[in-house]
Amino acid sequence: MSLDAWDDPSRLYLTRGEEVSPHRPFFTGDVVESVAIPGVQDEGAGIIVAHPCTMRRGPELAESVLVAAVGPHDEVPAERWGRGYFDRMPLPVLRGEGRPFEAASLTKVGLVRAEELLAADRIACLSEVGINMLQQRTVFNLTRLEVPTAEFWAAFAHTYEEADLLEEWVEAGADVGDATVLTAATFETWLRADGRQESLRDPQQRASTRSEARREIAARVAGIEQ
């Protein structure tokens, strides 16, 4: 067996540091600074390990979300993570190139209240590559079942799509100073209508749903600007 490793560590991240968009919904694989995890740590970095399908209630975060502690770790080469350290998720270059190696401990987990998470400083968002790897390691650590990362992608790619489109939707609203027409709530309503959420589950229909979302955003922005 061998769990996935990485060729280029930066590919594990969608955004880091100042690149993180404040408009992106909190999602699996987001790393936050200074968060208390009951029974684990009073303060420190943490990564959301909750599954995308269970961490939200409609447009809002669930009341509490499963988070694992993140901290410094010996620098271990990529290839060794495939065959060991199963209770950890490597987070190389988390704070940039040349900065100390860090890792999440998949045994130091606890529920963090949504308000606390939302108030914390988000320092990184994992990419789909990183999230799939996090899920693979979490499942292996808990069950000793090795699931190829491609299966996580095939099963849950639609949730990453939803997060991407929600970010685009809310960002467009923020760009025109809107707080009512292009919000997480209006996106949720739009997405649930006319089978759009189901369309995102079908790889063949995703692109047309994306196009439709962008046309809708453009129409709403035009309406706001009139």
Place this chain on the structure above:
Amino acid sequence: MSTIGRPWSEDRTRTNAVLDSPVESPTRTTQDELAERAGHLRGATRFLLDDVADVHDEAIDIQMEARTDEAAKRSVADLLNELAELGFAWRDIARLVGVTVPAVRKWRQGEAATGAHRRAVARLLAFVDVLRSEHLVNEVSSWMEIPLAGSRRTGVDLYCDGHEKQLLLHAAGHLSSEELLDCVEPDWRDQLDDRFEIATASDGDPFIRLRSEPG
């Protein structure tokens, strides 16, 4: 006197020719000549096919360069908007161009891209343009996202790995999905994994389970 209508046995010359000389088993020389000519034709045809393939490859290069030159006249933000209207995900655009999602976001907001990046975006749009106009691929983004030949590899993956031309040949019908993967990743079949399947749980969300029978 004509020999036509006479029994063959009465015309020794012709009878001998029919009965004794090996008409139904031609001479060794004739067999060899025939095999040699067929082999020569086969070789010539192969060389011809190779030459045609080379010319086609060159034509594709010229076509792509010309369309890239044309697209590169437009602003990067404009090119990106067209790709977005076609349904491409920003993260896929970033991968296809070889940059990060934040870099693409900055270009959308009007920040200048380097010459190489501008050309990479123009090249991607040129590729999409050829697929649409020459090979009648209607929804290019969808076409690029569909897994190929039962594998998990997609057109996006192959483009990112530099197999633009093979994708165009696939779109043109010169390569099937299997032939395309054979061409760019000869061991792709060894990587197929049918131990798992995706199903829908009672809450409406998908889940992963072991297959009861291998697919």
